[in-house]
Amino acid sequence: MNDWTTKIPDAAREYLAGRRLDEIECILPDIAGVARGKAMPAFKFDKQTHFYLPTSIFLQTITGEWANAPGGEDEYKEPDMTLVPDFSTATAAPWTADITLQIIHDAMTQGGKPVPTAPRNVLKRVLDLYAAEGWKPVVAPEMEFYFVARNIDPNMPIVPPMGRSGRKAAAKQAYSMSAVDEYGKVIDDVYDFAEAMGLEIDGILQEGGAGQVEINLAHGNPVDLADHIFYFKRMIREAALRHDCFATFMAKPIEGEPGSAMHIHHSVVDLKTGKNIFSDAEGRETPAFLHFIAGMQNHLPAAVALLAPYVNSYRRYVPDFAAPINLEWGRDNRTTGIRVPISGPEARRVENRLAGMDCNPYLGIAASLACGYLGLKEKRDPRPECRINAYMGEDELPLTLNAAIDLLVADEAMVEVLGPDFVHLYEAVKRDEYNEFQQVISPWEREHLLLNV
Structure with missing residues (x-):
């Protein structure tokens, strides 16, 4: 077991007991509350130090179109945000064929501050x-x-x-x-x-x-x-x-x-x-x-x-x-x-x-x-x-x-x-x-x- 597995909830550890973990889903909620992110093999997650997604996922409408960034489209260069895993949210995805864990990630700027447009960060702000x-x-x-x-x-x-x-x-x-x-x-x-x-x-x-x-x-x-x-x-x-x-x-x-x-x-x-x-x-x-x-x-x-x-x-x-x-x-x-x-x-x-x-x-x-x-x-x-x-x-x-x-x-x-x-x-x-x-x-x-x- 790698070090991060000591930080996950008991239910997640019990789910993994005696099993080989296949996949990690690195997810966060978008404006609609839809899970966005990426899935990766567990061994890849173990070795990865940084996870990135474009901030533009918060501009996507429910139909899949893209709204213009506030402040003018010319100023928006679709920068990446850093995804920081919140290991307390690790949980099984028991409907999958493989042994999979989901982990909700917090959206942070590359300078280490919360991305203000991320819904989870909005709630934390309040x-x-x-x-x-x-x-x-x-x-x-x-x-x-x-x-x-x-x-x-x-x-x-x-x-x-x-x-x-x-x-x-x-x-x-x-x-x-x-x-x-x-x-x-x-x-x-x-x-x-x-x-x-x-x-x-x-x-x-x-x-x-x-x-x-x-x-x-x-x-x-x-x-x-x-x-x-x-x-x-x-x-x-x-x-x-x-x-x-x-x-x-x-x-x-x-x-x-x-x-x-x-x-x-x-x-x-x-x-x-x-x-x-x-x-x-x-x-x-x-x-x-x-x-x-x-x-x-x-x-x-x-x-x-x-x-x-x-x-x-x-x-x-x-x-x-x-x-x-x-x-x-x-x-x-x-x-x-x-x-x-x-x-x-x-x-x-x-x-x-x-x-x-x-x-x-x-x-x-x-x-x-x-x-x-x-x-x-x-x-x-x-x-x-x-x-x-x-x-x-x-x-x-x-x-x-x-x-x-x-x-x-x-x-x-x-x-x-x-x-x-x-x-x-x-x-x-x-x-x-x-x-x-x-x-x-x-x-x-x-x-x-x-x-x-």
Whole structure:
């Protein structure tokens, strides 16, 4: 065993026990949260001292096109960045034919500074701002996604998968164990893969859509949880492919069915005392708790561009489809965009219900925490608690990606927290994606406009 193998987690060492390691995947998440990088033989990784990738991978749109670098194309020479392995992220890739480890790498400049446009670094930047105030945020994400039938023709609608009964997965079966059993073999592989990878699943349940599943993750460090979601997305897709279906994390994959969210629970711990700053010594809500909520209300409109990063994301924000379209807050009220779940004082937390499962987990968590951070700094009070069905209120979110980007770049405080270099690059990528989408003529337009207007 080489020296670096002493730095990897126990689960990775157990996976390698008695086996010959064949390959290392050196990866990092791009703007979409897609794994980019290079694979190499293990013996090559042992001998390599530096790993490089071009910074331009952060300019790639979801369609594979390239946005212009902010500041002018003439100034951009596509420099390399240095990849630094984070050995604490080493985990198995148990679906591969060879014995393979994945290792997430941090993107650094050749001068040794974090690349400001790398999503993992954006999240770390936000956490550093918390740490400078003596705070440590804790998050717990929920993952909703769909198992769907294989779709090899993009012109055809996405449909639910065939279950073991021979019938298509049924809708409106929330929390049904029988519904989960319909694709139990895929779930079994998800559990087995997660165990091999050292990923902890807090629970799996059937959601309201046909073939829609939710996986809950235990609370913890935001970077660790973002890493886990990054790994989970790839792993769940691989498990589905083994059973002739797809797993999709689109915000709204099936017409007429609910969308898929990535609800994020937040609390903040005082670094000196280790106590939750949302509760006082008597267990009561603190001013900091209310300030955090106010930050959500005041800055979430700007954060939506990262929580809902694609044109499809905004199809999830419709009334009466289990997705809040408001900035209200309430205790134990799932119709509000900002919910306070039932808990004891030590676990008092704020749940952001606006994020879609299609968001990059690093950027979604960073944007959500940025809102709370700004609230703690600004010390403003939130609006009165919503004690009714908030779905009955008015829409408060941008309804298109372009409008969301406008709000992001206009919020100077949010831009500063996330980093101007990152926000300018993100704007360039998303404007390009939106313009590409605008060139596509949809079936709805052909059906209703071709002969009628």
